[in-house]
Amino acid sequence: MKTAVTITELFDLDADLLVLPFASEGLRKKASAALEAAGLSDAPLNDFKASVGETMVLYPRSGKIRASRLMLVGTGEAKGFDDWHRAASAAASMAVDLEASSVVFDLPAPAPKAGTGMEALAEAVVEGALFGAYRFERLKSGKLDKEKKKTAAKGKAKPAEKGIQTLTLRVPASALAAAETGMAAGMAVGSAQLMARDLVNLPGNYLQAEDISKAAVDSGKRYGYSVTVLRKKEIESLRMGGLIAVNQGSVNPPTFTVMDYTPKKKAKATIALVGKGVTFDSGGISIKPSEGMGDMKSDMAGAAAVIGAVEAAARLSLPVRVIGLVPATDNMPDGNAQKPGDVITTYSGITVEVGNTDAEGRLILADALTYAKQKYSPDVIIDLATLTGACIVALGYQVAGLFSNDDKLAASIESAALETGEKVWRLPLWELYDEQIKSDVADVHNTGGRGAGTITAAKFLEKFIDGHGKWAHIDIAGPSFPAKGASKVNGGSGFGVRLLVELLRKWA
Ligand code: BES
Ligand code: MN
Ligand code: ZN
Numbered sequence: 001m002k003t004a005v006t007i008t009e010l011f012d013l014d015a016d017l018l019v020l021p022f023a024s025e026g027l028r029k030k031a032s033a034a035l036e037a038a039g040l041s042d043a044p045l046n047d048f049k050a051s052v053g054e055t056m057v058l059y060p061r062s063g064k065i066r067a068s069r070l071m072l073v074g075t076g077e078a079k080g081f082d083d084w085h086r087a088a089s090a091a092a093s094m095a096v097d098l099e100a101s102s103v104v105f106d107l108p109a110p111a112p113k114a115g116t117g118m119e120a121l122a123e124a125v126v127e128g129a130l131f132g133a134y135r136f137e138r139l140k141s142g143k144l145d146k147e148k149k150k151t152a153a154k155g156k157a158k159p160a161e162k163g164i165q166t167l168t169l170r171v172p173a174s175a176l177a178a179a180e181t182g183m184a185a186g187m188a189v190g191s192a193q194l195m196a197r198d199l200v201n202l203p204g205n206y207l208q209a210e211d212i213s214k215a216a217v218d219s220g221k222r223y224g225y226s227v228t229v230l231r232k233k234e235i236e237s238l239r240m241g242g243l244i245a246v247n248q249g250s251v252n253p254p255t256f257t258v259m260d261y262t263p264k265k266k267a268k269a270t271i272a273l274v275g276k277g278v279t280f281d282s283g284g285i286s287i288k289p290s291e292g293m294g295d296m297k298s299d300m301a302g303a304a305a306v307i308g309a310v311e312a313a314a315r316l317s318l319p320v321r322v323i324g325l326v327p328a329t330d331n332m333p334d335g336n337a338q339k340p341g342d343v344i345t346t347y348s349g350i351t352v353e354v355g356n357t358d359a360e361g362r363l364i365l366a367d368a369l370t371y372a373k374q375k376y377s378p379d380v381i382i383d384l385a386t387l388t389g390a391c392i393v394a395l396g397y398q399v400a401g402l403f404s405n406d407d408k409l410a411a412s413i414e415s416a417a418l419e420t421g422e423k424v425w426r427l428p429l430w431e432l433y434d435e436q437i438k439s440d441v442a443d444v445h446n447t448g449g450r451g452a453g454t455i456t457a458a459k460f461l462e463k464f465i466d467g468h469g470k471w472a473h474i475d476i477a478g479p480s481f482p483a484k485g486a487s488k489v490n491g492g493s494g495f496g497v498r499l500l501v502e503l504l505r506k507w508a
Helices: 027-037 081-095 118-133 144-153 173-201 209-223 231-236 241-247 291-299 301-315 361-376 388-394 407-420 429-438 453-464 497-504
Strands: 003-007 016-020 055-058 071-075 102-106 166-170 228-231 255-261 272-273 279-280 321-331 342-343 349-353 380-383 397-402 423-427 469-474
Touching: 003 118, 003 173, 016 027, 016 081, 055 453, 081 102, 081 118, 102 118, 102 407, 118 166, 118 301, 144 173, 173 209, 173 291, 173 301, 173 453, 173 497, 209 228, 209 255, 209 279, 209 321, 231 255, 241 361, 255 301, 255 361, 272 301, 272 361, 272 397, 279 291, 279 361, 279 407, 301 380, 301 497, 321 361, 361 380, 361 453, 380 397, 380 497, 388 397, 388 453, 397 407, 397 453, 407 423, 407 469, 407 497, 429 453, 453 469
Parallel strands: 003 166, 016 071, 016 102, 102 166, 272 321, 272 380, 279 321, 380 469, 397 423
Antiparallel strands: 055 071, 228 255, 255 321, 342 349, 397 469
């Protein structure tokens, strides 16, 4: 998608689609003026209420306007950038369905009440547009597509490329520079999020541990940060017993990827981000029921979000050092697989009774968390993981579970969540939950019985941060891959990329 900012008079712009955003406040007055200028009656306003993401497509007749279509899109109360993100996303998604290849989005002055003006507004709109226009089609050959066959048979030119080809923001002249800066940031963060979505959507046979590492290496080469991949031999000699145990039943070797973005100027803080990279979770010997098991290709969404966040931090040249750590493997049953009842020794030396091989994420994260603390002594450690089905039961598909041993860190994450619309809800780390993960034969047990499954998983992870005082765990099982109908998103959402970037900016 190409992007541009323009100050050309709106109706002089040539485009397949002209998007006009409206808030619910003052809607009738503002929108009827715009419609009148376009030679249209205000009748559509009997139906259009400008709720967030509501769209209405109109086809102008008169010559007053050069674009072939007009779209009204609602920003609701336009309370914050999240509303703009959602509006832009809905508009862009509709634009793709309409096969509009050139889209102009009108950004009015003055900027909305909530924020710092045009720069942040332009960023939110570009991120939203990228998000809404995203489709995962790389595994479709098109061979069964009748329309395409017809064009091919007639020897016609290749059909026009799908999706939005150019996105133009139209802004008041005084805001041109700010809009350009915001647009560039929006492209950096928005495309990092789409990269994460691609990784999540790729099925297990297309994405093994080695492929996750390759994605990180490629990103590092492209955007100038260093990436080191530890392979099976090194993982074994480091005695990363959690990662080794989970990988035991697999024919594909594990990897442990270390991304290191260090800013040119002195870093204001060092943040370690840890992401669960289970490329497919069958449950192992504690095998899952077959229904819905295919969704477990998304069990590396934490890894994808971490790679996306490091990439975006590098592209934005944020003044913080960001270490991304991704332990990756699939979780498979075979003759070598770990068994329920096994006791393993993790990288930390802490022994774990594996009561259930389907609680594998915490085993590989245990090693990575200890590694983060011991190797980098970061100011902050944050892990993202599709850790528990119980988190979906508790909070659904649009909200992640948040845990932290530091109230200030938790508050920063909550505020970043409100700003980006990637919602989190904090749950407790009370000591009383430790009772549930006691083991008779090892230091700790990897499952905690029926109650509070999301919390006991977090309590397990807490044992492996080696006393670090500023740690947060975000359980993204729900929002990273929402069930059909539970959210507007289809498949992988890239949840966490925007949240983490917003958080990293707080140290800037
Ligand atoms: N990857 C799953 C959690 C999950 C479930 C994510 C559904 C997204 C959707 C995790 O490895 C798992 O299997 N957790 C178990 C833990 C249990 C065995 C203690 C669970 O949630 O059932
Ligand atoms: Mn599992
Ligand atoms: Zn899992």
